[in-house]
Amino acid sequence: MKDEVFASVGDSLGRNQMESVMCLLAKVEELKWYRDATFHTTAWYFSSYNFTVAFIWSPFLVQPETPTVDTHSVRPIRLHLDIPDNVWVNRYHEFDYVLIGDGAGLISLQYYWRTALSLVVTSRWLELIYMNPIHLEMLDVYHLSLPRPDGHPDKYRGVEGTAHDCLHWCLPGPVDAWNDLMMAMILRHEDLLLRRSTLNIVSV
Template structure:
């Protein structure tokens, strides 16, 4: 017992010896303290569990974008690839519009030379583009993570549904990207095609799922400018809707709307059977000069209101993809190129006035439509897929001269035309559909 503690361990100075009762008490206190220490502190735990952060891509400017891993054979991204870990609260929706592009050494999510949905002008690798650095970046939001696109999850949601992409060639670009992403998981059958691919429809038989493309660059009724036919101006009829897609909306469960670039072309505006304005028209026409921003907002607002009116109880989803900027280094119709081979750094290139205003219109009108629907009995849901900033930072992701096969050999000494508006596939446009999936799921 502690009261029989051997004398050989006692302090030699009698004045320092503790009384037996006090010695037992202090010993018990010490044992309790040691027990508590081992109970609440894990001596094997590391000092910190914080993982080292990955340096932003511009920290080492001399390093090129990462090359594909040796096992890459032009196939799809591994389905067992680790997923980024979300850091945002589930109660707070992620703001995917604010972030930066960071290196991603994994192969692209699908084979860019094998997907049959790609329009020839977007198949950059098949057309001879040799540099592949543009394939190895991913979008990293500032306060959260953007999960990899899951074709399985998208097809599970799309089962027994019909999704339509409505708008201009950038809407078509996004639709083709989605088809390639989904086809990497499940085969699709092209069941309808007309007008040089402007109207197409695919069916995923295994899921009874349908994806369509509707060409409608003005969303409302319009006639396109055609230099070949001597037509110098677009003609827009603001009070009439484009029934080529609007009339089929009853059979469509989700519409992804993307328009904007065609509104920047000189146009004459009609409303109520008369000309109400003109953008970029010659003085001799004697029409009131009108801002295309105002017309674009008016068209988006009228279109969303008409969808809500016709299908108030249809349970529709309408997602509006925001404006996608071009990167021509000069005048596009004079062969201006887009020569950059890396994304812009965060803060290196801000949005121009046009891009800012066009994005703002879509975001605001989508929010207004969503608010009106929530305050009524409407079951139509509206949301913006905000891609303007992330697209603005990718001057390297366009076809450039590779909008056709072997462009420099085919040019035969003539200037080579560049496409610095649409997106290579695979490429940045696939991120549009990553955000679309998250918009759908939440």
Template sequence: MVSTDNEQPLSIAKKLLSWTSFSLLSLALFNSYFYTIPSSNFTTDELLLNSSIIITTTSSNSSSSSSSFPTSEEEERANVQTSCDYSDGKWVPDKMGHLYNGTSCRTITDAQNCMINGRSDLGYLDWRWKPHQCSIPRFEPQIFLQIARNKHVAFVGDSLSRNQLESLICMLATASTPQLVYSYSGNDKDIGQKFRQWHFSSHNVNVSIYWSPFLVRGIEKTDSVNYNTLYLDSLDERWASDLDQMDMIVLSTGHWFLQPAVYLYGNSTLGCHKCTGQNYTEIGFYDVFGKILNTTLGKIVERRGGGTNGIDVIMTTFSPQHFEGESDKFGVCPKTQPFDEGEKQVEGIDAEIRRIELSEMKAAIENVKKFGKRIRLEVLDVTKLSLSYLSAHSFATGTKERVQNDCVNWCLPGPVDAWNEILLDMMKRWD
């Protein structure tokens, strides 16, 4: 507004004061509307974890904009809530469908393509995860690629990690054609499935998968040696050697720790899990799992936390086996829709593994804050939403033949797509 010559200074001051008061009131209303209080059914550790994540994220963004007036892009970002408990929600009916299907996405493996594996019902495609505290927008591949422009996004872990990556590649392929630029599996029977990288030239984005079911150095069991051997103090360099080339890491592990294993730390053997007939002390796997996450997160912080660019680390929590009956037997998976809210609880092994993941991530966040490292850590908590959607692609009425039922990985399209919708929403909140 331009003042005229006969306008008095006091009048101008009153207008400025009025405008300032209105602005402050608007800002207060904005904050009160978009600030989300964590769910009251959280444990103390989970509340502290969420608090730490918010502090870490906020501190890295506090000086991100220096312009006096927001651009249209900044105004759009302002509409994103600063926090959300994604794990607290329910599956709701949704007829809008997925971005892709088993025909349109050429990168889906046969094992995850439920339509060609005999699954006749398509109802599993018509559900959407809805957190109670916020809304997750539909996955927007262009926005993901824009945020990840000129970056390397790496998925590291077991088959759940690969499952999540395959979902992401399918969704991104609806906006930009991925080029497979690297594929290697050594002597593994799954040719080209263990280590792969795609390049999206439209945004110079690389998306990779690194097979590392234990995250640390390990020797997988064979036909002659029926147990895994894990070195708890050493990262698996098959992925860790590329740490300096990664901008974001999505970690996923857990299921392989239920198998028999022998644990070593340095030159000492700590014990074993389910190693029948071996001269080792049985110590279970819970403490070992915590030590391995501590080693993994600590080494990432140590190697990348002191650089100028930093790195984003996301831990996808444990996804329960989705099977009713005995796996790899004549059992069936008859459930074709999610459990109602509260009908099934996260408990037992599922709950304990998730608790350890939350605890170790909380400790890593405190370590980052203490030493001022340039690294962002966050949990992608999918345990409850994955438990709630108990559904596999094996035959609903059983089978007369003994077949391999994959009771860990998910149909594509399917519930795992929600993991990547949450991942993108998290990235937008950071941005």
């Protein structure tokens, strides 16, 4: 993935997965990292490979009614289902690979993620798709993770008085297996692109 940019867009579960990615990649070389003033974007740069990994905080993928949203609030959160979140949509063209998290929210929240993804690959980005075809793959880790309830921090987060965390994952842990599968998918796609490129050269 030399000279490429890999981005993850999502909520705290997506951030959890990116922490696993960085634990693995940080062994390669000492890296530089950046975080914007809004804390919406964190990026890590590997200079030897001119490779960037970024995480963009967008817990719903669609536009919230107010710029600041407390995702832990019990009050209703108003979302514009027909408007993708500009935090990541305006930067879509910068990325070679984008991991869009389906999140671990309620069924109603998952509907918002699917709505946003549908908008990206149909109307809003139709021109981009024609210029640079988008390759989509789904990675379903539900059944892979189901037998590992021990992989959650639960009550062992080390912070007194906090609720048991049965949403996020310990590192190292099952989330590392997600990234092994994700990298296999990316490498398979890179190999396919290389073969197509070779065929084009031969045909010319």
